Each structure stands twice: as C-alpha cells, then as structure tokens.
Amino acid sequence: TGNHWGYGKEDGPSVWHKNYPVAQGDRQSPIDIVPHQASHDPSLDPVVLNYDQCTSTKISNSGTSVVVEFDDSDDRSVIRGGPLDNPYRLKQFHFHWGGKGCHGSEHTVGGNSYASELHLVHWNAVKYKTFGEAATAPDGLAVLGIFLETGDDHRWLHVITDALYTVKYKGSVADFKGFNPKCLLPSSLHYWTYLGSLTTPPLHESVIWVVLKEPITVSEKQLGKLRTLLFSGEEENERTRMENNFRPPQLLKGRKKSNSHH
Ligand SMILES: COc1ccc(/C(C)=C/C(=O)O)cc1
Ligand SMILES: [Zn+2]
Numbered sequence: 001t002g003n004h005w006g007y008g009k010e011d012g013p014s015v016w017h018k019n020y021p022v023a024q025g026d027r028q029s030p031i032d033i034v035p036h037q038a039s040h041d042p043s044l045d046p047v048v049l050n051y052d053q054c055t056s057t058k059i060s061n062s063g064t065s066v067v068v069e070f071d072d073s074d075d076r077s078v079i080r081g082g083p084l085d086n087p088y089r090l091k092q093f094h095f096h097w098g099g100k101g102c103h104g105s106e107h108t109v110g111g112n113s114y115a116s117e118l119h120l121v122h123w124n125a126v127k128y129k130t131f132g133e134a135a136t137a138p139d140g141l142a143v144l145g146i147f148l149e150t151g152d153d154h155r156w157l158h159v160i161t162d163a164l165y166t167v168k169y170k171g172s173v174a175d176f177k178g179f180n181p182k183c184l185l186p187s188s189l190h191y192w193t194y195l196g197s198l199t200t201p202p203l204h205e206s207v208i209w210v211v212l213k214e215p216i217t218v219s220e221k222q223l224g225k226l227r228t229l230l231f232s233g234e235e236e237n238e239r240t241r242m243e244n245n246f247r248p249p250q251l252l253k254g255r256k257k258s259n260s261h262h
C-alpha cells in the first residue's frame with residue numbers, strides 16, 4: 001500500500017520521479033558543493049544552535065534510516081540566524097551512510113563524498129502550525145547537514161550505536177530519552193547554505209540547507225553498527241542490511257552556487 005520507495009535497483013533514487021515528479025524539480029537536494037565557486041556572502045550571520053534544553057524522546061527504524069525524535073511542542077531546541085528569518089524547531093535527526101569502506105554522504109564537496117551524513121531536521125513553527133504544513137512550504141524546513149568521516153571512535157556516537165539493536169527491523173520504535181545532539185557537532189559552525197529539498201520522498205522543495213564545512217570523526221566500527229540495521233521488517237523473509245541509503249547529487253538548475261559563511 002502507498003508509494004513504496006527505497007534505495008534498491010527497482011525502487012531507488014533513479015525511479016522516485018515516477019511517483020514523485022518533483023524529483024525532477026529545480027531545487028532538489030542533495031547537490032555537489034563547490035567551495036571555490038560558493039560566493040562568500042558577508043551579510044550572512046553565524047548560525048546559532050540552542051540545544052541546551054534539548055532532549056530526545058524515541059529512536060526508530062523508518063525502513064530507510066534510523067531516526068531520533070524530539071519533543072517539538074515548544075521552542076526549547078532551535079536553530080536560528082544564518083540564512084534563517086525565524087527560529088526553526090528541532091523535530092528529528094537521522095543518518096545516511098554507505099556500504100563497507102565506500103562512501104555514503106548525500107552532499108558532496110568538490111565531487112568528494114564522505115562516509116556518512118547526519119541530518120538534523122527543523123521546522124518553522126513561527127509561520128506554520130504543524131511540521132506537515134511546514135514540510136510543504138518553501139521556507140518551512142531547515143536541515144543542518146553534518147559530514148561524518150572515518151577515523152577514531154566518536155566519544156558520544158556510541159550512545160546511539162549501542163541502542164541500534166532495539167530498532168533492528170523496519171517499523172521498530174524504542175524509548176530514547178535524554179540524548180542531546182550538541183555532542184554530535186564539530187568545533188566550527190562555518191557553513192554553506194542553499195535552497196533545496198527533502199532528499200527522500202516526498203522530496204518537497206521546502207528546505208533551507210545549512211551544511212557544516214567541518215566533518216565529525218567516527219570509527220569504521222561505529223559506522224559498521226549502522227549497517228547492522230535492516231531495511232526489512234521482522235516478519236519479512238528477506239533480511240536486507242540497511243546501507244547505501246543516500247540520494248546522489250542533483251542538478252543545480254540555475255541555482256546560484258551555495259553561499260558561504262566563513
Ligand atoms: C510530510 O512527510 C515527510 C516525510 C519525510 C520528511 C523528511 C524529513 C525527509 C528527509 O529527511 O529527506 C519530511 C516530511
Ligand atoms: Zn536526510
């Protein structure tokens with residue numbers, strides 16, 4: 001039932017346009033970010049993250065990624081400043097990653113991809129009443145993208161990877177309280193920004209993207225734990241490991257190169 005999409009040969013990014021024609025729109029994400037072509041915009045303010053009162057509520061396997069949800073009933077956890085005219089409330093974060101040793105980020109930088117990419121999804125609760133409404137508005141969502149490169153263990157990522165066994169199968173949900181995503185930020189909030197879209201169906205062109213220039217470092221072992229998740233549900237015969245759940249870069253279609261805050 002419903003529009004089943006995924007990352008396989010038959011249901012992957014190359015055929016999403018059949019059920020979601022906006023996939024061929026003129027502000028689709030992700031994109032290849034070309035640093036030297038990114039116009040440096042001195043009027044761009046720093047991005048500010050107020051995650052201090054931020055606490056997670058649950059973790060789930062959406063069938064396409066692992067998602068950590070937040071209580072977005074007030075403005076306790078917001079992103080503001082930068083290219084944003086309002087504060088945007090944190091709703092959830094999720095990851096995209098590759099297979100063993102190969103790349104898995106969605107945005108690329110000068111044609112190079114990272115091992116993984118973390119997306120913190122926020123919505124404009126000043127202008128819109130619900131997340132669903134914001135998700136279809138041109139300035140409805142702000143997604144903070146953070147690249148993950150492989151190296152040493154990340155000292156806090158284990159809090160997430162140690163909980164993955166509770167959400168192995170599509171559709172599983174578990175309590176996941178008290179996690180503050182502040183611990184997943186790199187030291188610098190220097191960023192690129194551009195107008196784009198969701199990178200999974202329904203691919204709404206409703207996202208102001210803020211992609212941090214500095215990656216965080218995680219170990220191959222920690223990434224490997226993401227790959228122990230399954231795309232498939234507990235009742236399915238096929239056990240398909242969750243990996244390569246990333247959409248490749250899309251055409252700029254006349255968009256100006258990303259703006260850059262030093
Ligand atoms: C209204 O339905 C939605 C479904 C997915 C999403 C996201 C947040 C997609 C993505 O992360 O690319 C938003 C709304
Ligand atoms: Zn994403």
